[in-house]
Amino acid sequence: MSEKTPSLEHSLVSRCPICGNSPLVHDYECAELVCKNCGYVVIEKLVDRGPEWRAFNPEQRAKKVRVGAPFTFTIHDKGLSTQIDWRNRDIRGRRLPSKQRAQINRLRKWQRRVRVSSSMERNLASALSEMSRITDKLSLPRNILETASVTYRTAIKEKLIRGRSIKAMVAAAIYVACRRCRLMRTLGEVAEASSVKEKELGRSYRLLIKKLDYFVPPAKTSKYVTKLLNKLVLKGKCAEVAHRILRAAKELKLTSGRAPKSIAAAVSYISSKITGEYRTQREIAEAAQITEVTIRNRYKELMERILIVTSL
């Protein structure tokens, strides 16, 4: 891969929303805005402004065209290695003579040794394939996968993986990526998809953000509300009312110290009642993965304070 000129990089920098102080770099090869420091991938599908040259005839084009697969963090060697086909055929599909076959076999052997050389490389290789399996299962966007794999690489460098479960650390890296990209996925969901126990996932997650000194923005209750309303197929008017109730609740300091999902459930319940798109406590409790009793408790608190103060 060719190096970009410094002037091009620096003309495009901005701040990373996670670590704040380091420059972001536009990476046109994989169409992303990447933080060179923490690996946070801000956006995908950046418009490729290249090529910055013009070709006036086929020969020039052939000479100037850029080659190679895009650079990515999600393959253990960053997708830059050579692949040797397993078939003993040449490019026209003819079988190779035995002498050449033996040569290719030797090449393959060395290829394996070079690619997956150390135990660390082996670890990384299996971890990253597991990672893409899980993100697939949770239908997470590409930038989460990229961010998570950078996190995992850093964790390996910091020697946090040795002696711990790869599976749990992979799941934790994914959860960290979700949180940092402000994507609403609960510990439970990630645990489910990766078949890691929620408790262990939580432990690994805390370990990662502590040891890697990551800043993780706190989860927004309003995002819980949105997600819950989607799950319950409540929208439009009801969603609007729910968010207004939530705002009022926040003003009255009724949300602090309470689990966001129970607040979200109560707010959704009240809103569904007001707007006539009625859902039972049971339905909401199930969708929010909490009990009806908790909804009732929050509901009572909210009703006592809010509905008197504000006329919705």
Place this chain on the structure above:
DNA sequence: AAGACGAAAGTGGTTGA
């Protein structure tokens, strides 16, 4: 009969000595 309500006891996580 289904849903809502609430008391009481139990659980798991956090905090502070």
Place this chain on the structure above:
DNA sequence: TCAACAACTTTCGTCTT
């Protein structure tokens, strides 16, 4: 490391629609 504590859950009997 342990106890105190708040939030939440489980269970179950009662009330309301």
